[in-house]
Amino acid sequence: MKYLARVNPKYFAAIHQCAAKGDVRYYLNAVQIEAHAAGGVVIVATNGHFMGAIHDPEGWIHPDHKSVLIGTVSKRMLSACAARKGPDGEPAAVLWIAEKFSLITSLADVSAEPELFGEFSHLTEKTDLVDGVFPNWRRVIPKKRQQFEGSYPCLNGEYLEVFNKIGVMLSGQKRFGGGGMHLETGEDKGSVIVRFDGLDLIERFVGVLMPMRGEDLKGFLPAWTETETASEAA
Structure with a gap:
């Protein structure tokens, strides 16, 4: 048995919210874990x-792999990650x-590989790795803010709700209290950058x-807001 990667389970469950569900482009249904040059x-x-993407500074990937794509993950596994x-x-x-x-474990010491059904084990469950190429996600991230005149882009409210859910999961606050979202348009007036306010999330997560x-x-x-009401006109 060889472990290929280890990550913060809360981070994994949060980012999984952005994965596609049943897309024919099977690689979009997966979560990618990749090595970062800064550690x-x-x-x-x-x-x-x-x-959604997050840097896990304590995460690890086996040196034989530059990245790993995790496909099928059960609701029970995701729930255990965020519990x-x-x-x-x-x-x-x-x-x-x-x-x-x-395997999810409460043992923070990673100097030795955990036992599958040891006293610190929360859940061990089958998962599938995806053999495919994940999109180059860095290419869709704008490099500069957009300075423009006119209206703000129209955004899908359902996706904003997902980002709010991610914020709740990452912050551990049921209402994400005090942890608002920063929204900024990129230089191409296209994609919108989402960042969470507060603590280390502002420098760790990007959507x-x-x-x-x-x-x-x-x-x-x-x-109609420019017209006086009847009571104001009287």
């Missing part, structure tokens, strides 16, 4: 319309990924959201 790993997923407490009363500390299975086609806004506010 640790990057966990990234996308459905082709929006994307505040496991069967031993401790939170999940590390998600270990092997070729045929994944990218492609805008929708929408009606051109004729003005800053609806026209």
Whole structure:
């Protein structure tokens, strides 16, 4: 048995929210873990319309691999990754990924490989690795802010809700209280960058959201707001 990667389980569960569901482009249904030049790993997923990526400085990938694509992951596994407490009363500390299975453990010490069904094991379950090429996600990240005049891009509210859910999972706050989202358009007036405010998340997570086609806004506010109400006119 050889472990291929290990990551923060909360990070994995959060980023998995951005993966596609049942897409014919099978690689979009997966989560990629790749080595980062500055240390640790990057966990990234996308459905082709929006994307989430996070740097896990404590993460690791086997030196024989530049990246690993994790496909099928059960709801039970994702729930165990994000749970505040496991069967031993401790939170999940590390998600270990092997070729045929994944293991969640509360044992933070990674100097030795964990036992499959040891006292610190929360869940061991089959997972599938995907043999494919993940999109070059860095190419969709704009390098500069967009300075423009006019209306802000039209955004898919469902995807914004997913980002809010990710913020809750990463922050550990049920309402993501005090942890708002920064939204900024890129230099091409296309993709929108999403970053979370607060603590280390602002420098650790990045999301990218492609805008929708929408009606051109004729003005800053609806026209009716410029007309006095009956009570004001009296």
